[in-house]
Amino acid sequence: MNTAMHVLPYLVAVYVFLTGCYGLATSRNLIHAVGCLAVCQSATYVLLLAVGYRDGATAPVFSDIEPGSRPVVDPVVQALTLTDIVVGATVTALLLALVLQIAKRHGTVDPDELRELRG
Amino acid sequence: MHHLLPLLVALPLLGAAVLVATGRHLPRIAAEITGFAVSGGTAALAVVLLLDSSPPMVEWVGGWLPVGGESVGILVVGDGPALGMATLVSLLTLAALAYSWRYFDQPPHGRTGTFTALMLVFQGGMCGFAIAGDLFNAFVFFELMSVTAYALTGYRIDEAKAVQGALTFGVVNSLGAYAMLMGIALLYARTGELAMTKIGRGLDSAAGQGGPDALVLASFVLVLTGLLVKAAAVPFHFWLPDAHAVAPTPVCMLLSGVMVELGAYGVWRVYGTVFAGPGGIPAADLTRALVTLGAVTAAVGAVMCWYQRHIKRLLAYSTVAHTGLFVIGLGILTPEGDDGVALYMLGHAGVKAALFACAGVLLDRFGSVDEHALHGRAGQLRATGVMFGIGALGLAGLPTFGTGLGKAITEEAVGGPLTVVFVAASAVTAGAVLRVTARVFLGLGPRPEDAEYETSGSDEEPETPGLLGRIPDTMTIVPAVLLAAALAVGSVPGFGELVARYVNETGSGGAHVSVHWTLHGAVLGVASTVLAAALAALAVTRPRWVAAPDWAAPLRRLQSGHVGDYVAWLLVGATVLGALALPGVLGG
Secondary structure, rough: HHHOOOOHHHHHHHHHHHHHHHHHHHOHHHHHHHHHHHHHHHHHHHHHHHHHHOOOOOOOOOOOOOOOOOEOHHHHHHHHHHHHHHHHHHHHHHHHHHHHHHHHHHOOOOOOOOOOOOO | OOOHHHHHHHHHHHHHHHHHHHHHHHHHHHHHHHHHHHHHHHHHHHHHHHHOOOOOOEEEEHHHEEEEEEEEOOOOOHHHHHHHHHHHHHHHHHHHHHHHHOOOOOOOOOOOHHHHHHHHHHHHHHHHHEEOOOOHHHHHHHHHHHHHHHHHOOOOOOOOOHHHHHHHHHHHHHHHHHHHHHHHHHHHHOOOOEHHHHHHHHHHHHHOOOOHHHHHHHHHHHHHHHHHHHOOOOOOOOOOHHHHHOOOHHHHHHHHHHHHHHHHHHHHHHHHHHHHHOOOOOOHHHHHHHHHHHHHHHHHHHHHOOOOOOOHHHHHHHEEEEEEEHHHHHHOOHHHHHHHHHHHHHHHHHHHHHHHHHHHHHHHOOOOOEOOOOOOOOOHHHHHHHHHHHHHHHHHOOOOHHHHHHHHHHHHHHOOOHHHHHHHHHHHHHHHHHHHHHHHHHHOOOOOOOOOOOOOOOOOOOOOOOOOOOOHHHHHHHHHHHHHHHHHHHHOOOOOHHHHHHHHHOOOOOOOOOOOHHHHHHHHHHHHHHHHHHHHHHHOOHHHHHHOOOOOHHHHOOOOOHHHHHHHHHHHHHHHHHHHHHHHHOOO
16 A cells, blocks of 8 residues: 555656556647647646655755654755746647647648648 | 867757847847857867867866865867767858858848858757767757757748658657757766766766666667768658758858767767777677668669759758768778778868759759759750769769868778668669759750659749849859868878877777778779769759669658658667677677
């Protein structure tokens, strides 16, 4: 039971990543595809936070607890996750802007109908 | 001196911020001069730091020094290869900015300097990736340069093809970056460290007497997937032709000249510092993986390059082929291979940027980059035609180009049957460029027939305000300077030795390698050039003999322009990479 609970977050991360990839590969709508890319990125959040988890630990905020008085989760991975979210927001915003332009110029957001660049 | 290292990133970013903040009040000329000054200043700083980089410098940004051997700070490393790449990035950005002097249409009111600002952010991101000493910041700078590159690729947002190419580029590269981040998280889970050298040591001590396990293999595959997507190794390469064919010419110069090479540099850096120890991936497995992928990349790139008629796409595939050669050279893990690839990259950056610059002249003069439509039309552009031809010879590795010297040394280091791959890939790509020169600038041969499944390159919008009647001097001088630099890399006595010394100090513990032209290398370089000329002559006089055979059609259909297909190929590639590296983990 305990081992299963420890492995579960990692399995969730893998599952979320592969789900996002499946969505990207089979997407019929570019907005949906950009969403799937964000799903793939969510897998990295899950993985990073799972890596830093400790049993019985609290948030690494020392304003109300004495340093060393009780275990805290790893703050490094939380900082990484925050940075990762910022990166993800930038990428998603830019890609959605590009999808908007594709809709205007091609008149469609179905990747199956975008066949200008090939061969 | 090491305190100045972060300025390589901070200067361009500050310059970009100033341009964005004051752009609306600045006349265009002031914005462009600011761009030059910042980019040139960064280049000068990179050169000064490079000359001072022995012994290598290390800087903990913001003074967050390690306490008791543990650190959470941002680490930047200033050794020969890192600062060499930063110098190359900065000089090439300067060249691209000079080329694009008064290049684009008058930007919309209140947005003066947008392009220059984006180029500066791109420069900062690439410099940051080159000098990053910890994996997480390598990821952040990887994403910074990628995001800027997407924006620059889709800079002309009114162009249907440009936005499509930029989106494909964005989705595939970001997915690769997220795979890389998963790998970094696994490495952190195992070692509790982010600095590359410390992760390497952590893996070794965690492994103890045993070898690598499944977690190390998974992190290796994930991190290398991200880097190989950037390096455009087959089957991660599909985004590259689509992006390079549609990006504005000055951006193509940077994408092909240095950004793709940064992916290969990342592979070299990460393997050497993180996975090279006893707890990492055994050398034999890395060699198997990289040499296999590199050889396939070179072959696919060369074949696809030959069958293109869209000139920028043709050059993009030639970049794919040459990156394959870089990956082979780095994969054999010898000091000679590293030195050869370093020189090859320097020469290739000059030659390829010059070729893209010449293709840009065609685009802005005729509104087309289609080899068939331009047949015999560019006869009066003598200077551009001559430079295009010289660039082709450089691509073939003719002595004494830098590409030739680098290729000769890498060939000798790799040895054996793979020499054929080097000679063939450089000959075919150079032959394709020579064929374009003969048809477009000299008007030789009959007009070729159209194929069924291809991107033509006709009906492109020029990037300048209207079609150019007269080619501005900057658009001729910049490629000439770039070609001269590529020639100098291979000809200036002692330059090769200097590069080798810088590379080996980091890469192989100061191994001394004698880097110079040998008879063997020069003969192979001349052989590639002769072969390229023969192929081009055959293509022009007897087009039917070298037309696309039936077996090439499926290969071309793989490049479907569909982003979902490319994502599926990325997953296939990651699986193949894992399979190639698996034996060492099972054996350990």
